[in-house]
Amino acid sequence: MKRIAATFVVLGLTAGAAVGEVAPADVKFTDGALAESLSGMAGNAEEGYNIVTSKSLGNCVSCHSADAYADIPFHGNIGPMLDGAGSRWSEAELRGIVANAKMMFDGSMMPSFYKTAGYVRPGDAYTGKAATGELPPLLTAQQVEDVVAYLMTLTDE
Template sequence: MIALATACLTGSVAMAEVVPPSEVTFDGYAVEQSLTGTPGNPEEGRKVMTTKSMGNCVSCHAAEDYADVPFHGEVGPPLDGVGERWSEAELRGLVVNAKMAFEGTVMPAFYKTEGFNRLGDGFTGKAHPEDKPVEPLLTAQEVEDVVAYLKTLTYDE
């Protein structure tokens, strides 16, 4: 405990920097680098995915693991086994901006703040104010949490 406190005071413990949306680097559609340098929390990722006011992934994707959450959509593919089919970097890339892999997808880019066409201002029906910064739909840590949760969705559950 004392060693940790000393390390913090002397600055020898490096704090990970959050990668801003505009600086995310894609390799094809994969994002190799963690957005936070902090491992994702699968429990928090499940919460983000199944909460309508957060990621709202459940509105388009079904999975046995969250069959207890009502009103699953079927627009997107089922997520059962996704942790075996995709690497962590591929899943991160799909969550950050699925259009890098699937150009015509209706899946939102959850960690993007620029390059939009006709960006709206919430549910007001008005254009996004030019003087107001665009915030990503999910924070960098929420993206990492979702990726950690997706990696748990295997056929061996």
């Protein structure tokens, strides 16, 4: 009977923890960090790896290298190495960096992956024309969480 009661308590806590997705315009940074999940769910490190190493999603490999994905060709070197990222930064800091690195590192060249407004002269895809209206974020809230989960696996230990 205790086991059943404990299961209900755990399920209740888990259901309460999933608050729901935070819209890009509603994200509130604290010293560049985001303590709470943007999607209301934990990230999936395997999906995060796919996003980080994909040229069509995160495209992180164009600027960052890491021993963990050394087999992926054409690493960039303008961003810091991601080896040890999970040891250098907390989960909240990594979430803030992925969502909008400029909130932590003023002048960063890293794109804001979870932002929809406030851009300076954004283009309309590859048309050569200025964008009109609000742009979609480069990554979804869950994709940001997945990238953060993956980066947390890249530790110095």
